[in-house]
Amino acid sequence: MSVKIEYHKFDVVVVGAGGAGLNAAQVASQYCKTAVISEVYPTRSHTISAQGGISAALGNLEEDHWHWHMYDTVKGSDYLCDQDAAEYMTKQAPEMIIALEHIGLPFSRTPEGKIAQRPFGGHTAEFGKRAVKRACYAADRTGHAMLQTLYEKSVAQGTHFYSEFYALELLVNDGAVNGVLCFDIQNGELHIFNAKAVVFATGGNCRIFQTNSNAHINTGDGLALAMRKGFSWSDAEFFQFHPTGIYGAGNLITEGVRGEGGILLNAQGERFMERYAPTIKDLAPRDIVSRSMTKEVLEGRGVGQFKDHTLLKIDHIGAANIMEKLPGIHELALVFAGVDCTKEPIPVNPTAHYQNGGIPTGYLSQVIKGNMEKEEFVPGFFAAGECASASVHGANRLGTNSLLDLVVFGRTAGEQAAKYAMANSIVSLKDDAGSEGLANLQKYANANGKYTFGEIWGELTRTMQTKMGVFRTEKLMKECYSTLLELEAKMDDYRVNDKSSVYNLDLIEALELNNMILVAKACTQAAILRKESRGGHFRDDYPDRDDVNFLKHTEVYLEEDCKTPRVDYRKVRLQPLTVETFPPKARVY
Amino acid sequence: MTTVTFEIFRYDPDKDKEPYYQTYKVELRRPGYLMLDALNQIKWEQDPTLTYRRSCREGVCGSDGLNVNGVNMLSCMTKVEDLGADHIVVQPLPGMNVMRDLVVDVDDFFNKFIAVKPYLIRKSPNPDKEIYQSPEDRKKLDGLYECILCGCCSSSCPSFWADKKYLGPNAALRAWRYIVDSRDEGAEERLPILNDKHGVWRCHTIYNCVEACPKELNPTEAIMNIRKMLLDQQV
Numbered sequence: 001m002s003v004k005i006e007y008h009k010f011d012v013v014v015v016g017a018g019g020a021g022l023n024a025a026q027v028a029s030q031y032c033k034t035a036v037i038s039e040v041y042p043t044r045s046h047t048i049s050a051q052g053g054i055s056a057a058l059g060n061l062e063e064d065h066w067h068w069h070m071y072d073t074v075k076g077s078d079y080l081c082d083q084d085a086a087e088y089m090t091k092q093a094p095e096m097i098i099a100l101e102h103i104g105l106p107f108s109r110t111p112e113g114k115i116a117q118r119p120f121g122g123h124t125a126e127f128g129k130r131a132v133k134r135a136c137y138a139a140d141r142t143g144h145a146m147l148q149t150l151y152e153k154s155v156a157q158g159t160h161f162y163s164e165f166y167a168l169e170l171l172v173n174d175g176a177v178n179g180v181l182c183f184d185i186q187n188g189e190l191h192i193f194n195a196k197a198v199v200f201a202t203g204g205n206c207r208i209f210q211t212n213s214n215a216h217i218n219t220g221d222g223l224a225l226a227m228r229k230g231f232s233w234s235d236a237e238f239f240q241f242h243p244t245g246i247y248g249a250g251n252l253i254t255e256g257v258r259g260e261g262g263i264l265l266n267a268q269g270e271r272f273m274e275r276y277a278p279t280i281k282d283l284a285p286r287d288i289v290s291r292s293m294t295k296e297v298l299e300g301r302g303v304g305q306f307k308d309h310t311l312l313k314i315d316h317i318g319a320a321n322i323m324e325k326l327p328g329i330h331e332l333a334l335v336f337a338g339v340d341c342t343k344e345p346i347p348v349n350p351t352a353h354y355q356n357g358g359i360p361t362g363y364l365s366q367v368i369k370g371n372m373e374k375e376e377f378v379p380g381f382f383a384a385g386e387c388a389s390a391s392v393h394g395a396n397r398l399g400t401n402s403l404l405d406l407v408v409f410g411r412t413a414g415e416q417a418a419k420y421a422m423a424n425s426i427v428s429l430k431d432d433a434g435s436e437g438l439a440n441l442q443k444y445a446n447a448n449g450k451y452t453f454g455e456i457w458g459e460l461t462r463t464m465q466t467k468m469g470v471f472r473t474e475k476l477m478k479e480c481y482s483t484l485l486e487l488e489a490k491m492d493d494y495r496v497n498d499k500s501s502v503y504n505l506d507l508i509e510a511l512e513l514n515n516m517i518l519v520a521k522a523c524t525q526a527a528i529l530r531k532e533s534r535g536g537h538f539r540d541d542y543p544d545r546d547d548v549n550f551l552k553h554t555e556v557y558l559e560e561d562c563k564t565p566r567v568d569y570r571k572v573r574l575q576p577l578t579v580e581t582f583p584p585k586a587r588v589y
Numbered sequence: 590m591t592t593v594t595f596e597i598f599r600y601d602p603d604k605d606k607e608p609y610y611q612t613y614k615v616e617l618r619r620p621g622y623l624m625l626d627a628l629n630q631i632k633w634e635q636d637p638t639l640t641y642r643r644s645c646r647e648g649v650c651g652s653d654g655l656n657v658n659g660v661n662m663l664s665c666m667t668k669v670e671d672l673g674a675d676h677i678v679v680q681p682l683p684g685m686n687v688m689r690d691l692v693v694d695v696d697d698f699f700n701k702f703i704a705v706k707p708y709l710i711r712k713s714p715n716p717d718k719e720i721y722q723s724p725e726d727r728k729k730l731d732g733l734y735e736c737i738l739c740g741c742c743s744s745s746c747p748s749f750w751a752d753k754k755y756l757g758p759n760a761a762l763r764a765w766r767y768i769v770d771s772r773d774e775g776a777e778e779r780l781p782i783l784n785d786k787h788g789v790w791r792c793h794t795i796y797n798c799v800e801a802c803p804k805e806l807n808p809t810e811a812i813m814n815i816r817k818m819l820l821d822q823q824v
Contacts, residue, residue: 044650101719104709113721152708454633498638503689506637
């Protein structure tokens with residue numbers, strides 16, 4: 001079968017159009033010819049759903065310093081983040097926020113007209129002494145305001161957009177990344193983008209869990225594409241289970257609710273976080289709050305018919321305050337919980353929210369390939385945002401650091417990719433460039449077997465939810481892995497009913513499911529081998545952190561079969577750029 | 590368990606000469622079952638070929654505008670029970686070209702949005718700090734910046750259907766969001782684009798856009814404000 005492929009040449013190709021991708025694109029477009037490839041129209045990317053804020057030590061309402069922010073980030077990460085990246089991000093944060101404001105982001109304001117700030121989980125003054133107002137926000141629509149502003153800016157900047165293009169294969173020639181094979185969802189045509197530099201900003205993968213806050217598109221495609229080409233997924237076992245997902249639906253209720261004074265209650269009406277984090281209580285980092293809530297439920301103090309969740313109370317701050325600062329939350333609680341939060345508490349449960357790890361990068365967003373002995377930057381390959389790991393989140397991300405990560409490392413990736421593109425000539429495509437992605441596409445386009453998306457995805461997400469969730473054990477995770485192998489085998493007996501060339505969502509779901517099974521296997525294998533508890537990875541069989549054996553990044557590669565995870569490790573960069581290292585300490589709040 | 594009949598617009602240009610409607614039965618499996626849950630139930634359990642857009646599933650990404658029993662809405666924020674009907678007709682957004690089933694071509698919609706220069710235009714140099722904006726000035730953006738670009742407004746507008754060049758309520762709303770922003774200095778660049786027979790004068794104050802907006806915004810009011818500004822400038 002002959003296949004027609006359209007070829008394009010660009011200096012920089014950005015895959016993904018969320019906050020990181022668009023910030024990379026608008027910056028790179030200022031220097032060179034830049035394209036953005038996105039599975040959805042850019043304004044449909046998942047950054048749009050971010051609610052509560054973006055942190056920066058602006059000190060608009062009280063004294064604050066980037067060094068305090070850095071400390072919180074390192075401690076929040078359970079000391080697994082790279083401290084050079086944590087310094088880089090927190091130091092750049094204030095200037096980054098100002099840059100966003102200057103391009104139009106409609107931040108909420110203080111009475112004197114400065115950018116307003118509010119408290120968020122794990123953000124403290126003077127190295128842990130008290131909560132601090134550090135999160136800049138646009139009501140509870142910060143991500144929405146940011147994504148649209150960045151889209152508008154990149155339009156103004158002349159970025160070339162290829163929307164509803166789905167990436168099938170990352171192209172590599174002689175060790176250098178030089179392009180992407182894509183599928184035009186609207187008409188089924190194939191495109192190869194040959195580029196001097198490629199930026200991955202493909203987002204997360206929490207759709208592998210049954211209860212999650214993620215959009216349909218968050219299926220780990222970028223990770224799967226990178227892993228199939230011999231790159232790794234760093235710290236794959238660390239997921240963030242956000243404490244306040246709406247019970248039953250998983251949709252997010254921002255931590256900003258607790259930042260504005262909301263509290264968590266158990267069946268006895270007790271504000272239980274006072275017991276678990278006496279200093280900052282409900283504003284403890286997310287891993288700690290999620291575990292505390294789950295413990296309350298396991299010990300019989302859950303609410304509702306099945307005593308299986310807790311309550312988030314916010315009505316005491318007053319309806320007017322809620323409608324001004326948290327209007328979106330009011331709407332979500334009404335639709336997804338049937339609750340008017342100006343009068344009643346919202347039923348909540350932890351929800352899979354964020355992938356803390358990702359494609360490993362240096363603090364300048366260059367993708368790293370490495371292990372404990374050596375590491376090197378991959379020519380032409382950059383990554384930023386949730387799909388990447390600089391690493392600033394380590395084992396647990398602080399609330400509001402995700403939007404900051406997107407824009408800081410997105411901008412850096414854009415600058416570095418442009419710089420790289422201007423200094424290097426294009427690496428030509430291999431003769432068979434795209435053949436692997438094309439073979440995979442044809443496998444599913446012609447799949448006439450037995451199993452369809454609904455049943456396999458259902459079992460995948462139920463399994464991940466019950467066996468790879470907030471509390472883990474070796475036994476559960478091994479069971480999880482065997483189920484994943486069974487599901488993987490079923491993918492060889494799969495059926496795509498839809499044979500149309502136009503907007504074939506059935507085919508896209510098959511490709512996404514195939515990627516989801518791969519990333520689920522990778523993170524489960526990483527979790528089995530990390531025999532300690534740290535941040536978002538908590539094991540009943542190894543409840544303590546073990547810095548002697550596990551203060552290191554996991555790096556999951558694939559074996560040559562491109563299916564079986566091979567778990568390796570890499571050193572944590574404990575040395576910051578200019579300040580002193582924050583040595584690992586017990587994590588108490 | 591309540592079962593509801595869905596009659597859904599189908600069209601695949603690869604095989605269909607013309608569109609048709611296909612009927613499905615959907616179980617409402619819990620209180621508050623959403624239109625998107627219903628579409629997913631059909632796709633994942635009955636007919637994988639049914640095609641529609643969706644992403645965030647919480648009413649902010651704007652992917653899933655649909656016409657349900659004659660009214661534009663987001664599938665992820667609409668409870669089936671709230672429709673008060675056991676027979677539900679689902680169609681693509683009207684006035685836009687259908688690509689397949691419930692998926693419409695939105696390029697024209699986005700191009701019109703871009704045409705009004707939807708970004709902050711500054712002539713003065715920026716300060717080192719943020720550009721100060723009083724809470725009162727910031728409040729002027731409320732009811733404007735929350736637009737999710739779903740297209741429910743423009744595709745409900747008879748003027749938008751009739752005049753293929755009409756910018757539509759969405760573009761006007763976004764233009765006004767920047768014109769009233771105390772930090773913006775680009776009104777004089779945007780007003781001539783809006784002051785066109787395919788611009789704000791094409792609105793006949795039918796208010797369909799206001800009815801259709803899932804975020805309860807008011808594009809007609811934005812259009813009226815722009816017209817007033819244009820008239821004031823002529824005096």
